[in-house]
Amino acid sequence: MNPDHARRPRLLVVDDEADNREFFAETGDLAGYAVASLGDVRELESALQPAPDVILLDLIMPHLDGIEVIRELARAGCRSRLILVSGCERRVLQAALRLAQGFGLDVLGELQKPVSVAALTALLLQPGMPPARVQPLQPVTLDELHAALAENRFTVHYQPQVALHDGRWCGVEGLVRWCHPQHGLLLPDSFVPLVERGGLGLELTRCVLECALADLAHLHGLLPGGRLPGLSVNLPGEALFDVSLPEQLLALVDAAAWQHDAITFEITETSLAREPVRALDILTRLRLKGVQLSIDDFGTGYSSFGQLHHLPFSELKIDLGFVRVADRDPVARAIVENSIRLGRQLGLTVVAEGVESATLWHWLREQGCDLAQGYLVSRPMPAEQLPAWYAAWGVPACPA
Known part of the structure; x- marks a missing residue:
């Protein structure tokens, strides 16, 4: 085998039509992939050894349809990135994409047939990164997690938030990372489910907040007016069970001499459902003390409007799954447009996640x-x- 070929990321094309397989293979090859093709989905299990970096899957296949294949990939713990293609109507294709994401699969996007070279290449070469082999999630244990919290092995990375009207830097979202002694820097997907199962969400939140406040202190004076950047931190669902939460978190903020209104806690809709009255108690007290509250992943749940009506949010954060495709998906575009309009009518700050192009x-x-x-x-x-x-x-x- 050509050594250069062996180093290329691997693309597996799964389509029962020979002409389509040839077209997808040629496009993948030009994008820098080593390509394998499969016409019979019943042979997929053997084709996944070793796992390809990307699987391009036609949803309409004989013997097993794409939804059945998605279900099997999820059951097998597949870590390959996935591109869904089909000649069916776009809303069906997008429903399949959401299902795959719901199963925890890493979906690059969906393409409606006939597929153009430019559209497929854009997915294979995502903005800002060359095609790269997906790293498997590293196995970690609850004992390791307890030790990491005790030894302060967590760090925080920061993603800036800027004003769309003039580009002014307004703040950052703090995103936790685990500095694991064997596995290196672990992303949240590797350990947050374990944090939730172990009931350690509030302890991790305190750790993240304390670390972020210390990290960002040296940025004082960098922003106009000598302000510190606003800091957004995710608040886990289990935190909304403890009515002493405002005092616990604001003690850290006060010790770091931060203004309360520079702190935003992001809450997902699903975390509010279990104890709505207690959540209302905690979140209202946080707002009374000047802290900002953001409803995160807006538009992905079934009761987002009800939460906006009942809870004192100051910010609406539109889910990146809608924003990323709003320039080419009319349904996503309508959701984003109406979310912005709703936020403005309610006097909320509206944040768009997943902004990846100048067009957007x-x-x-x-x-x-x-x-x-x-x-x-x-x-x-x-x-x-x-x-x-x-x-x-x-x-x-x-853009021109």
Whole structure:
């Protein structure tokens, strides 16, 4: 085998039509992939050894349809990235994409047949990163997690949030990382489910908040007016069971001499469902003390509007799954447009996650969205890299 070929990331094309397989294979080869093709989905299990980096899956196949295949991939713990293609109507294709994501599969996107070279290449070469082999989640134990918390082995990376109307830097979202002695730097997917099962969410939140407040203290004076950047931190569902939460968290904020209104806690809709009255108690007291509250992943749940009506949110954060595709998906575009309109009517700050192109940036600005967060602005980074990012940051030019 050609050694250079062996180093290329692997693409598996699964389509029962020979012409399609040939087209997808040629496009993948030009994008830098080593390509294997499969016409009979019943042979998929053997084709997954070793696991390819990307699987391109046609949803309409004889013997097993794409939904059945998605279910089997999830059951097998497949870590390959997935591209879904089909000639069926787009809403069915997008429903299949959401199902795959719901099963925990890593979905790059969906393409409606006939597929163009440009559209497929754009998915195979995601913005800001070359095709790369997906690293498997590293196995960690609850004992390791307890030790990591006791030994302060967690660190925080920061993704900037900027104002869409002028590009002004407004704040950062703090995203936890685990500095594991054997596995290196672990992303949240590797350990957050274990944190939740072990009931350690509140302890991890305190750790993240304390670390972030200390990290960002040296940035004092970097923003106009000598302000510290706003800091957003995720608040786990289990935190909303403890009515002493406001005092616990604000003691850390006060000790670091931060303003309360510079702190935003992000809450997902699902975390509010278990103890709604107690959550209302805790969140209202946080707002009374000046802390900002954001409803995260807005639009993905079934009762987002009810939560906006009952709870004192100050920010609405539109889920990146809608924002990323709003420039090419009419349904996602309508959801984003109406979310922005709703947020403005309610007097909320509206944040768009997943802003990855200049086209999206300028469209969101035209819609009246307040803040942008995403790879176009920056990937998450350690605190010490923020000043250099800030010095280089500029509003993206409007596409021709």
